[in-house]
Structures are given as structure tokens and as C-alpha cells.
Amino acid sequence: MTRKRRLSRTLEVEPYHGPAGGWGSVQSLARTLTREYVPLKGARVLLNQNKTDGFMCVSCAWAKPADPRVFEFCENGAKATTWEITHKRVTPEFFAERTASELERWDDHHLEAAGRLTHPMRWDAATDKYLPVGWQQAFAEIGRELQALPPDSAVFYTSGRASLEAAFMYGLFARAYGTNNLPDSSNMCHETTSVALPESIGVPVGTCTLDDFERTDCIFFFGQNVGTSSPRMLHQLQEAARRGVPIVTFNPLRERGLEEFVNPQAPGEMLTDTPTRISSQYYQVRGGGDTAAMMGIAKALLAREARADPGYPVMDWAFVREHTHGWDAFALAVNRCEWSEIEQRSGLRRDALEAAAAVYAQAKSAMFIYGMGLTQHERGVETVQTMVDLALMRGNIGKAGAGICPVRGHSNVQGQRTVGITEKPEMVPADKIKELFGIDVPEGKGLTTVEACAKIIDRSVSAMILLGGNLVRSVPEHRLVEPAWRKLRLTVNILTKLNRSALVHGEVSYILPCLGRIEFDEQASGRQAVSMEDSTGCMHGSRGQVPAASAHLLSEPKIIAELAKAAAPGRSTIPWDDWVADYSRIRDAIAATYPDIFHDFNARLWQPGGFHRPLGARHRQWKTATGKANFIVPSSLASDPGAEARDQDVVQLITLRSNGQFNTTIYSYDDRFRGIYGSRRVVLMHRNDINRLALAEGSMVTLSTAVDDGVTREVQGLRVVAYNIPEGCAAGYYPECNPLLPLWHHEKKAKTPAAKSIPVRVRREGPR
The missing domain is CATH 3.40.228.10 (Dimethylsulfoxide Reductase, domain 2)
Structure with missing residues (x-):
């Protein structure tokens, strides 16, 4: 029999000995359907999740089988679906009652839990409120702002949510505008x-x-x-x-x-x-x-x-x-x-x-x-x-x-790279893009996510256009990035729900609400479908299942096309309106640009299990500098140099996701599999480390980054939880622990933030 431990007014710890799946997942699904007020609609929609003629899950990228199960979704996938088709709405009236500064004090869970955005909004400096704005006015004003800036001072970020069609258009838009500044969520993980x-x-x-x-x-x-x-x-x-x-x-x-x-x-x-x-x-x-x-x-x-x-x-x-x-x-x-x-x-x-x-x-x-x-x-x-x-x-x-x-x-984080979302110009077929679309791909390398943050801090970047995601919350170095972000000239967030990135705004700021993948997308030629690539390199079609959350929403392809026409007029031969009218034309353009992968794209779109991209290595064809697969010798046995040489009072912090979240979306404060309920403000430590550092389970502590570079990085108000973790290591939740991660602490070649090994000191708060 396990013992439940109450470590604070909100935090309870009870070791979980049950399996993954099982009745715990069933009960969690029932709660999420009820919470979003979609018990009947949600159940019907979930039957079409990850099916050949249905919609692809909006959360993880795991592969979709050719012969799917009746319920081809998981607990977290169901949460993501019900989170998107919720009956809750964030209307202009919602914003009229609250300033941006007030909303900024809301936590991640409550911001997104407020519901779906319904109208385009523009921040008003005089009232500190987001006010309704017409779509065409928003596009025209954003276009004027971008045209007034040097192209390389604008960054076009993409989360992994966008379809292949939207991502392809977004990459062409940025390059027609004149920049390869196309960082994405891949920079943060893979x-x-x-x-x-x-x-x-x-x-x-x-x-x-x-x-x-x-x-x-x-x-x-x-x-x-x-x-x-x-x-x-x-x-x-x-x-x-x-x-x-x-x-x-x-x-x-x-x-x-x-x-x-x-x-x-x-x-x-x-x-x-x-x-x-x-x-x-x-x-x-x-x-x-x-x-x-x-x-x-x-x-x-x-x-x-x-x-x-x-x-x-x-x-x-x-x-x-x-x-x-x-x-x-x-x-x-x-x-x-x-x-x-x-x-x-x-x-x-x-x-x-x-x-x-x-x-x-x-x-x-x-x-x-x-x-x-x-x-x-x-x-x-x-x-x-x-x-x-x-x-x-x-x-x-x-x-x-x-x-x-x-x-x-x-x-679709893998797929957007496949169709051109990359800061590396050598990774896209520049000659073909010039031939097909009249766009001169800029020669200069663009910015990764980490590099973009550094340029925001030093004021070299003036505009951030965000196609999904919650970048302000997910990046390292919060204490430097957030104040600098507020000094940007322009911030544009293309979103389905409110998040912190829309509230930490620049001088001119827009929220452009878009259709979600699960919603009907009606265009001039009729109802549209989109596509994405799963984690195993297979391409799948996806059809919307429910009416739009608001009549005022536009699709991502429509928003991208209008921004491109406003910000980069005459800089391509792309028939933007024709593409928006019929997404099959976008897929034809993708196939013409990347024929080896996407030939006969529309004909293969609904192939059960998806169609697989060609990969030479699967056939022992090695497209490397040596023409063979390469044994590569690591320079060290340590994935993080210097970790062994640090002081004895330093532990290596590993950031984690909980059972109740997906990326920066926090569905609940419970992490059932780790037995943590009611709070995410915890640090998991081995009992020997707790004793060695003169702490106790339940102690309130501050974590501070154990580096000396003139920047103070700390997270306060965390409760110590004894946990089965290797000595010398600790664990805390992402994104709450992101302020501890220095911007320069990243993979040396890929510049991926090194969030799985942050050197920290643990300091007890208050009297002993």
C-alpha cells in the first residue's frame, strides 16, 4: 500500500504503481471530454483520429498504421483533440474586460484553457488591450511594417503544427520577402x-x-x-x-x-x-x-x-x-x-x-x-x-x-523541414524555386532559434512572425529574452489559442486566429484537405471533421497568402489566390519542387499508412562525403563537457514533460505516472542528494544556474520531491525551468538547447 504525502497546500505525492494505459487513461479521457464540454462531439471526432480518411493527430508525430485500430488515439492525443474542439471561446469581449498586462499574469494552463480565439486582434498601446481589427486592415498594416524593415531583421518562426501546404507557402513567402530566417521547433529538439x-x-x-x-x-x-x-x-x-x-x-x-x-x-x-x-x-x-x-x-x-x-x-x-x-x-x-x-x-x-x-x-x-x-x-x-x-x-x-x-x-515538425522550412539555403532547391516561382533564394544563412533569440537581445531583429507555437515560453534565457522581445517593432502570432507569446508583445502586435486542423476548411473550390509527414517519413492526408470555432477564422494558407501579397508584392510569380482556392494546386507545386519525394502527390495523398519518402540508407545507398556509412569517433565520453569537474553542491538538471502536457500546453497540474498531483513547481532529487545538501522532502528551494557569466538565472518556489533518479541528477518541469537554461548552453554543431543537463545549485528558502 502506498502512502500519499502532502508536501504543501497544493502538492501531493503518491507513487504510481499502475501501468501506462489501462483504466487511468480511460478515466483521464472521460475527464477531458467533460471539461471541454464535448462528451458526444469529442467521442465522435476521436473515432476519425489517425484514420486514412480522417484527420491526423495535432499532437505527436508518431506513425499512422495502414490498418488502424478502432480507437487509433492515445490519452494525450485525445487531450489535444478535445483541447482544440472545445466549446470555450476567447472573443473580443474577453479582451475588452482585461488588459494584456493582466492576462500576462495568468499561467500557461489558464491562458489556453480559456478557449479558442475567434477574431483578429491588434494591441492598443493607449489602453493596453487587444482590440478587434479587420482582416484586410491587419494584413495591410503588417505588410507596411515589414516593407519598412531590412528583410534580415525579420524572423519567420514555425511550430510543428503547420501542414505541409502551409509550411511550403510560408517558406516561399519568407524567401520572396528576402530572408532565410526560418527557424522552427526542430531547432529546439531534433x-x-x-x-x-x-x-x-x-x-x-x-x-x-x-x-x-x-x-x-x-x-x-x-x-x-x-x-x-x-x-x-x-x-x-x-x-x-x-x-x-x-x-x-x-x-x-x-x-x-x-x-x-x-x-x-x-x-x-x-x-x-x-x-x-x-x-x-x-x-x-x-x-x-x-x-x-x-x-x-x-x-x-x-x-x-x-x-x-x-x-x-x-x-x-x-x-x-x-x-x-x-x-x-x-x-x-x-x-x-x-x-x-x-x-x-x-x-x-x-x-x-x-x-x-x-x-x-x-x-x-x-x-x-x-x-x-x-x-x-x-x-x-x-x-x-x-x-x-x-x-x-x-x-x-x-x-x-x-x-x-x-x-x-x-x-509535422519533420515534414515542414522536408518542404523548405530551414535557415540553411543549401537545403532548398534554389534553381528550381527561381524557375517555378520567380523567387531568388537569398544566399546568406538564416537564423536558428537560438541565434534569433541572441539577435532579439542585441536588437538586430525587429520583427517576429510566429506560425503557431509559444516561442517566448519555450526558449532559453527568459530573463534576457522577454524584456528584449517587448522592444521588437512588430510581433505577429498566428494561433488557435491564447498563450504567453501573444501577450509579451512588441510595439505593434497582432493576434491572427486560424482554423485548426480538425475543422472544416471551406475555400472557393470546396472543402479542403491538408497533409503532414510522420516520424517515420510517411506522408498522410488529413480532413477536417467539425465546423469552425468562429466564422471569422481564416486558414493558415489563406493568412500566409495574404501576408505574402501585402509584404512582398511582385516578388514572385506565385498565384497565391489560386493556391488558396484549391490546396491541390499547392501540392502540385510541392511535387514540382521536390519531385523525388512528392511525385504524384495528390494521387497518393490517401494511401493507407501514407507514402514513404525515399531514403537511400534504407537500401544501403550512402549519400555521405565518403560514399559509405561512417563510423564517427566521439571526442569525449561526456555528452556535456565539464559536468564531472563541477562542485559537489552542483547537480545536473534534466527538464521533463508531464503526463498532463504537450510541449508548452499544460492540460492539468497532475503528472499521474510520476505520482505528482496539484503542482508543477517541484524538483525531483535522489534521497542521498537531498541528505547531502541538508534538505528534506518538501523543502522549498531555489534553483540557480551554476555558471559565472554575469547573468543571474534562478527559479524560486520549488518543492523537493524524493524520487528514483541517479545521484547527482535532478529533474524539473519544462517550461517552468527554462529560465535556468543559458542561451549559449547548446549543442555545439546543431545549436539545440542543452536542456537535459543544466548545472544548478539548490538553495533552501526560509528558515531551516
């Missing part, structure tokens, strides 16, 4: 992947599909909380586990989705409450210790190879000789690693890593699945490449049941 994989295997995305789960003999799982971030993957993991496939997990925290799962759609499982064990081996690696753990596994494999019967090698020597480059240097580096350093850096014992290597050595095929636990470190690129090295050692790329599987976050 840009590390986009840098690491091309160097290693010649593609920027993963190589696995859902079919590989059915054929694999082994799964290695690194740094991703499937139960919260991509719960529908639990179906594939459960089926693999039931076939006896070993699932070897490396993660600092023990997450329920990686331990046990009860399928809510299986009556027998629900009636008997019999969970499936997911991970066969679970290793709580230290935060940032994954490179060391992987090198330990490689070292153990080489030791097994030295003892192996020549007729039954551990290594796939034929693959290594024919398809790889750099083996000798990698093998030398592995052999030079000392077990003592591997153990120290990883926090794992030698025998544990040898046990993981033994499982890998016996598998005919293996998949490597990972998330931001690998990418959000200073040397995350090297960590991902070391994981690829492990796959290459046994030929586990380019065959059935094997490959690399990065788990992307937002629903």
Missing part, C-alpha cells in the same frame, strides 16, 4: 538528429517504419518517455515484447510507459488488469552518460568478438568492409576506453553494459529508438553518431527489422 545522421548515413531522418517493429529481434531505447510523448508507440512495443523481443532501455528516470502497459482497447487486458512488461532490461544511465554507455557496449562487443568462433562472428564484417568507412579509428578508440571512466561517466556498472551487449550480440536485427534525452546535450550530435556506430557494427541499417528511429515531437 536539429541534433538533422546534423548527426547526414554525416553518418547520408539522410536527415530515421530509417525505420512500422513494419520494422514486426520483424525486429531486439530494440534499444534511449532517452525518450514513450508513455507521455508518443503513447501510441506502446502498441508496437507491446506486440514486440509479447513476441519475446528484448527491449533494452537507457533512461535516467524509470518511466511507467517503458515498464508496463495495459492496452485500453483490449477488453481482456482491461478486465484482468494484466499488464505487459515492456523493457526486459532497464538501465538508469546518468543524464548525459549515454555516449559512455554506448562505448561500453561497443567495448563489450569487441571483447565477445575476440572470443567468438570464427564461423559465428559477433561483428558483421561483410557489411563493415563493403558499406562503412572509419572502422579502424573507431575500434582503436573503443579499445582505448577504460572501464573505470565508462562506469564513472555513464553511472552504470561494467557487468550491466556487458549484459546489454550480450543481448545485442544474439539479435539478428536491432532497432535503435531515441528522443531528446540524446539530442539536448552539448555533444548530442556525437551521442547520436555513437548510437549509429553501434548499429553499423552489426549491419543494423538497411535490412528488415533494423535501423535508426528518432522519435519526433510535434505532428
Whole structure:
């Protein structure tokens, strides 16, 4: 029997011993349908979620099967859907009763919980209120503001929500305007992947599909909380586990989705409450210790190879000789690693890593699945490449049941990059864009998200156009970014719901409310469909299911087209109005621009399971500088240099999402899987660290960043919660802990914020 601990007036802690899924998910779904006043409408809409002729989930990007289940949605996906089709509305009357400053004091949950935006609004400096504005007036004024600025002083940011059609148009708009400043949410999470994989295997995305789960003999799982971030993957993991496939997990925290799962759609499982064990081996690696753990596994494999019967090698020597480059240097580096350093850096014992290597050595095929636990470190690129090295050692790329599987976050974050949302001009077909659309793609590199924030701080950026997202809340360095953001000349937010980014405004600020993906999109040629790319590189169509939240909403393609006509008139040959009238014309344009991926786009749009983008690495065709897959030696066993040398009173903070959130959207204050209820203002610590730092569970503490660069970074009012986490590590929720993350603390090549390893000091507040 577990004991509930009340640590403050709002915070209760009760360890959760149930499985992921099960009755907990069913009850959570019932609550969210009721809370948004859509019990009947919501249930009907959910039946069409992730179906071939339905709509694609607006939250995570996990793959959509060709033969979907009756209920092809998860708990968090259902929350995202009901959150969008809510009956609650944010009208001009709502804004008339509240100043922007008053609304800014609302927390993230209550801002979005207020409901769907209904009218375009413009901030009025005299009253500090958002006032209604006509669409054409808004477009004309935004266009004048942008035309008055140097193009490179404007930034066009994109969240992962936008469809392929909208993202394609947005990229063309920015380049017609004259800039490659097209950062997006990839910069914040999997840009590390986009840098690491091309160097290693010649593609920027993963190589696995859902079919590989059915054929694999082994799964290695690194740094991703499937139960919260991509719960529908639990179906594939459960089926693999039931076939006896070993699932070897490396993660600092023990997450329920990686331990046990009860399928809510299986009556027998629900009636008997019999969970499936997911991970066969679970290793709580230290935060940032994954490179060391992987090198330990490689070292153990080489030791097994030295003892192996020549007729039954551990290594796939034929693959290594024919398809790889750099083996000798990698093998030398592995052999030079000392077990003592591997153990120290990883926090794992030698025998544990040898046990993981033994499982890998016996598998005919293996998949490597990972998330931001690998990418959000200073040397995350090297960590991902070391994981690829492990796959290459046994030929586990380019065959059935094997490959690399990065788990992307937002629903089309991968797809928008595929159709041109990138700050790197070399990543788009400039000649073809000139030929097709009369646009001269600027030659200069644009800004990443981190670079854009730095330019906002030094006043080099004057305008921020945000296609979705909540960038003010999600970026590092809040104490410097927010004051600088208020000095911007122009801020434009294209949103479905209110958030902090719309309230921390510039001198001229607009809220442009758009249709959501789940809503009917009526244009001149009739009801439209859109498309997106899932995490496995498959393209899917999506149709709206419900009437628009307001008659005053416009679609994202319509808003983008009108902004382009107002801000960049005559700078392209694009028939913007024709594209908006019929989205199939946008898809034809995408196909003409990227024919290798999108040929016959409209004809293939509704293919069950989606159509897959061509990936050379799946066929052992390596588009790398060497023409082969590359073994790449990490420069260090530490994913975050200097972490080991810091003072004993410093712990490494890992930022987390809860069971009650998606990105910066906070559905509730409860994190059921971690047993935390009523508050997100907590820091999870090992009991030994709590004692060592003279704290107690329930202590109120302040976290401060343990760096000396002249900037004070701290988060106050956090409660200490004793938790099963490696010593020397701590965990806190994102985005509440973002003020602790320095802007310069990022992956060195990809510039992804290193949010999984922030050095912090813990100071008790008040009397002891």
C-alpha cells in the first residue's frame, strides 16, 4: 500500500504503481471530454483520429498504421483533440474586460484553457488591450511594417503544427520577402538528429517504419518517455515484447510507459488488469552518460568478438568492409576506453553494459529508438553518431527489422523541414524555386532559434512572425529574452489559442486566429484537405471533421497568402489566390519542387499508412562525403563537457514533460505516472542528494544556474520531491525551468538547447 504525502497546500505525492494505459487513461479521457464540454462531439471526432480518411493527430508525430485500430488515439492525443474542439471561446469581449498586462499574469494552463480565439486582434498601446481589427486592415498594416524593415531583421518562426501546404507557402513567402530566417521547433529538439545522421548515413531522418517493429529481434531505447510523448508507440512495443523481443532501455528516470502497459482497447487486458512488461532490461544511465554507455557496449562487443568462433562472428564484417568507412579509428578508440571512466561517466556498472551487449550480440536485427534525452546535450550530435556506430557494427541499417528511429515531437515538425522550412539555403532547391516561382533564394544563412533569440537581445531583429507555437515560453534565457522581445517593432502570432507569446508583445502586435486542423476548411473550390509527414517519413492526408470555432477564422494558407501579397508584392510569380482556392494546386507545386519525394502527390495523398519518402540508407545507398556509412569517433565520453569537474553542491538538471502536457500546453497540474498531483513547481532529487545538501522532502528551494557569466538565472518556489533518479541528477518541469537554461548552453554543431543537463545549485528558502 502506498502512502500519499502532502508536501504543501497544493502538492501531493503518491507513487504510481499502475501501468501506462489501462483504466487511468480511460478515466483521464472521460475527464477531458467533460471539461471541454464535448462528451458526444469529442467521442465522435476521436473515432476519425489517425484514420486514412480522417484527420491526423495535432499532437505527436508518431506513425499512422495502414490498418488502424478502432480507437487509433492515445490519452494525450485525445487531450489535444478535445483541447482544440472545445466549446470555450476567447472573443473580443474577453479582451475588452482585461488588459494584456493582466492576462500576462495568468499561467500557461489558464491562458489556453480559456478557449479558442475567434477574431483578429491588434494591441492598443493607449489602453493596453487587444482590440478587434479587420482582416484586410491587419494584413495591410503588417505588410507596411515589414516593407519598412531590412528583410534580415525579420524572423519567420514555425511550430510543428503547420501542414505541409502551409509550411511550403510560408517558406516561399519568407524567401520572396528576402530572408532565410526560418527557424522552427526542430531547432529546439531534433536539429541534433538533422546534423548527426547526414554525416553518418547520408539522410536527415530515421530509417525505420512500422513494419520494422514486426520483424525486429531486439530494440534499444534511449532517452525518450514513450508513455507521455508518443503513447501510441506502446502498441508496437507491446506486440514486440509479447513476441519475446528484448527491449533494452537507457533512461535516467524509470518511466511507467517503458515498464508496463495495459492496452485500453483490449477488453481482456482491461478486465484482468494484466499488464505487459515492456523493457526486459532497464538501465538508469546518468543524464548525459549515454555516449559512455554506448562505448561500453561497443567495448563489450569487441571483447565477445575476440572470443567468438570464427564461423559465428559477433561483428558483421561483410557489411563493415563493403558499406562503412572509419572502422579502424573507431575500434582503436573503443579499445582505448577504460572501464573505470565508462562506469564513472555513464553511472552504470561494467557487468550491466556487458549484459546489454550480450543481448545485442544474439539479435539478428536491432532497432535503435531515441528522443531528446540524446539530442539536448552539448555533444548530442556525437551521442547520436555513437548510437549509429553501434548499429553499423552489426549491419543494423538497411535490412528488415533494423535501423535508426528518432522519435519526433510535434505532428509535422519533420515534414515542414522536408518542404523548405530551414535557415540553411543549401537545403532548398534554389534553381528550381527561381524557375517555378520567380523567387531568388537569398544566399546568406538564416537564423536558428537560438541565434534569433541572441539577435532579439542585441536588437538586430525587429520583427517576429510566429506560425503557431509559444516561442517566448519555450526558449532559453527568459530573463534576457522577454524584456528584449517587448522592444521588437512588430510581433505577429498566428494561433488557435491564447498563450504567453501573444501577450509579451512588441510595439505593434497582432493576434491572427486560424482554423485548426480538425475543422472544416471551406475555400472557393470546396472543402479542403491538408497533409503532414510522420516520424517515420510517411506522408498522410488529413480532413477536417467539425465546423469552425468562429466564422471569422481564416486558414493558415489563406493568412500566409495574404501576408505574402501585402509584404512582398511582385516578388514572385506565385498565384497565391489560386493556391488558396484549391490546396491541390499547392501540392502540385510541392511535387514540382521536390519531385523525388512528392511525385504524384495528390494521387497518393490517401494511401493507407501514407507514402514513404525515399531514403537511400534504407537500401544501403550512402549519400555521405565518403560514399559509405561512417563510423564517427566521439571526442569525449561526456555528452556535456565539464559536468564531472563541477562542485559537489552542483547537480545536473534534466527538464521533463508531464503526463498532463504537450510541449508548452499544460492540460492539468497532475503528472499521474510520476505520482505528482496539484503542482508543477517541484524538483525531483535522489534521497542521498537531498541528505547531502541538508534538505528534506518538501523543502522549498531555489534553483540557480551554476555558471559565472554575469547573468543571474534562478527559479524560486520549488518543492523537493524524493524520487528514483541517479545521484547527482535532478529533474524539473519544462517550461517552468527554462529560465535556468543559458542561451549559449547548446549543442555545439546543431545549436539545440542543452536542456537535459543544466548545472544548478539548490538553495533552501526560509528558515531551516
